[in-house]
Amino acid sequence: HSKKVGGNTYSFFTPSMNAFAQQRLELENGLRRALGNGEFELHYQPKVDVTSGRISSTEALIRWRHPERGLVPPGDFIPLAEETGLILQIGEWVLREACRQARQWQVNGMAPVRVAINMSATQFRQKNLVSIVKSALENANLEPTYLEIELTESAVMHNAAASAEILEQLSRLGVHISIDDFGTGYSSLNYLRRFPLDKLKIDRTFIKDVVANPEDAAIVQAIISLAHSLRLKVIAEGVETEQQLQFLRSLGCDQYQGFFCSPAMEPEAFAEMMRAKNPGKFDPLATMSRLY
Ligand code: C2E
Ligand code: MG
Ligand code: MG
Ligand code: MG
16 A cells, blocks of 8 residues: 655756755755744753762753654754754754753752753854853843853864853853863863863763773773863763773763763653652652751
8 A cells, every 4th residue: 555645745856956955955944944843852861970870960962853754863954054054043042942941940849950052163153152142041040050061172172262262251151161072173282271161071982992992991091180180070971881880980080971871861751860860859758858
């Protein structure tokens, strides 16, 4: 039994336009529609303290709830969003939504968590970034300390002097700043020292074989001691096994993120996990037992 495709579909395809270009055009139009229709969602992955096991913060990761394709991961649309400049609008939506959700959780009585967003280089370099961040915080009525911004090495090391100024202003607002995927890009150690950073995130590629591969272990160990010497916190991403976690614990890593704890979840599932692991005001008995 076969399904008929609607007869009124109009195709932009012309012989001069190859299939790749047509796909791009469709994706770009799709992204514009998604912004207008509210098809983007943020899912939240816990960041866990290595020693206490408590969830202290969470990373907001964007997904596209596509009407036909289902849940589309960021790798399938963020690169084109960056090329077309749509990343500015998408990034601002992410910022505002993450602030709104962080505040909503607090209002609901959840133990406060810091919410981290990923910021693309284009967004970081936009002229009025600091006022956009400030307005997002004010609009959501969120204290700046509950917002964290993740930036890649290439985003901040490109024109490092200008970056230092923006980071300084963001830091003065009170938001936290971390360097994402650390170790995969190029970092000037001199700037690392001068930037007002809070945290380095060790890229997943070094964590994958950290238990078995002495070179990866050496790199991870070096990043942890570099971070601590600069008085930065350090977090490992992509932790999938107990062995990896134990190894990181033995090296003094502060936090971890990864499937071993949980993948990114819808906001309600994240709140559920927080209720179970970090009882806040949800649970009067748990609150009392912490008082006594
Ligand atoms: P990232 O910021 O380095 O995020 C980590 C990615 O690793 C996420 O993929 C996460 O789901 C995945 N991950 C977490 N734990 C594990 C694990 O234990 N094993 C494995 N194999 N993977 C794990 P995701 O959500 O597909 O995001 C991919 C990238 O897309 C992110 O890398 C980030 O660079 C970008 N991205 C995500 N959300 C946004 C956003 O709102 N704005 C921008 N500009 N970029 C975003
Ligand atoms: Mg990230
Ligand atoms: Mg990362
Ligand atoms: Mg990564």
